[in-house]
Amino acid sequence: MIIAERKPLAEILEMVQDCKKILVLACRGCVTVCSAGGEREAEILASLIRLGLKKAGKEAEVVDDSLVRQCDREYIDTIDRFKGKYDAIVSTACGVGVNFIANLRPDENVFPALNTTFLGGSAEQGVWSEQCAGCGDCVLHLTGGLCPVARCAKSLMNGPCGGSVDGRCEIHSEVDCVWQMIYDRMGRLNRQDELNKPAPIRDWSTAGHGGPRTQIREELTV
DSSP states (O other), rough: OOEEOOHHHHHHHHHTTTOOOOEEEEEEHHHHTTTTHHHHHHHHHHHHEEEEEHHOOOOOOOEEEEOOOOSOOHHHHHHHGGGTTTTTEEEEEEHHHHHHHHHHOSOOOOOOOOOEEEEEEEEEEEETEEOOOSSSSSOHHHHHHHHHHHSTTTOOSSSSOOBBBBBSSSSSTBBBBBHHHHHHHHHHOOGGGGGGGGOOOOOOOGGTOOOOOOOOOOHHHG
């Protein structure tokens, strides 16, 4: 899922300092799961914005609401009931949600309340770890299901660097070296011989550096 965290309140207040009617819009998707932008977080943020503006000597009407997803047009259309009742939307979705609403509401201010950080999973309560870089050319079938692109600090494709010590990354000593993990896992699966095959030089164009990317599933289009 997409992992995000709330921007500093001062930054958000600066965005909306001239707004009189503000809609704080939560997303009930990924950002709810990582406790960054769900209904509870949007409600808290609306209160903080209200208090922050008041402290600065500014009055504003701040309401909060939520969408099932902010990256899907069918749900975004439901905010039409607020049309004309706000002069800014503060989205607590990931950057995709902010972009999506901005595309569909070209004449309205849409501000991000979150910083989108990475694609990851829940390691434990309150802890999320990066697992995927969305690189567009998945190599997990070659590495036992563990991603060296996202989980190696150097994104190395042909085994560990010379700096890992006792199975730990030389750059982040508290992080397990993913190539050590790959080697051990492939051993348990009796597949270590596969690691003797050198990986070709990676084509990073699939990572979307020249973006933006679009994916089309013809069987799903109307």
